[in-house]
Amino acid sequence: MNDSHMALLCALHDEHAAPLLRYVLRLTGDDQLAEDVVQEALLRAWKNPDVLAQGPSAARAWLYTVARNIVIDDRRSARARREIGLETVPERARSDPTESALDSWLVADALTQLTPEHRTVIVRAYYMGQSVAELAELLDVPAGTVRSRLHYGLRALRLALQERGVTGR
Missing domain, CATH: 1.10.1740 (Rna Polymerase Sigma Factor; Chain: A)
Incomplete structure (x- = not known):
């Protein structure tokens, strides 16, 4: 070295x-x-x-x-997992809840890096299923502003995830 x-x-x-x-x-x-x-x-x-x-x-x-x-x-x-090995492999593969949980934590951590405005529209639109019109009314801003916040918020989220080593799938 x-x-x-x-x-x-x-x-x-x-x-x-x-x-x-x-x-x-x-x-x-x-x-x-x-x-x-x-x-x-x-x-x-x-x-x-x-x-x-x-x-x-x-x-x-x-x-x-x-x-x-x-x-x-x-x-x-x-x-x-404190598992005991099996002599036969199970017939049906199960999804791995650990990877899903880690992905959720990773996204939650990345969301903390966003501005409150971006975080609010992303969480309400993607996790709570609220429409652009509902968000515009709730936040008392034009629908175009909600769409803009979603666009730039997702862009910032993508960058925050890339900083954490996540690449596009």
């Missing part, structure tokens, strides 16, 4: 360790596990110097993706 690689790793840690720990703590609710996940994500960055060379924004996205995947892998493990 050369000095520039070490300097990049230190800068990566200094800039991203604390926010990454808060993010993982929201996902896990477990201080010790969150610290272990952040340590593992930073260790993987150290082992993968190409990540460091991509710049701070790409490195941050990579770290959040790695941390999220570590949490998902931990939750899926037999140890986490």
Whole structure:
């Protein structure tokens, strides 16, 4: 490891360790596990110097993706679920509620980054099923303003999710 690689790793840690720990703590609710996940994500960055060379924004996205995947892998493990192995595989695959829950937490965390106006219209339109006309009346603004807030709010939400390592599916 050369000095520039070490300097990049230190800068990566200094800039991203604390926010990454808060993010993982929201996902896990477990201080010790969150610290272990952040340590593992930073260790993987150290082992993968190409990540460091991509710049701070790409490195941050990579770290959040790695941390999220570590949490998902931990939750899926037999140890986490306290499962006993089966000799036969179940006939019907079940959806993974852990990934769905983590996605929900990730979106909720990203929503906190939006302005109150954007957050309000997104939550009321997409989660509460309110129409543009209903929102315009409720918020006492023109329907065009509601549509504009939805457009720019979704754009800001997409950026907030990308900062957390979520890419388009």
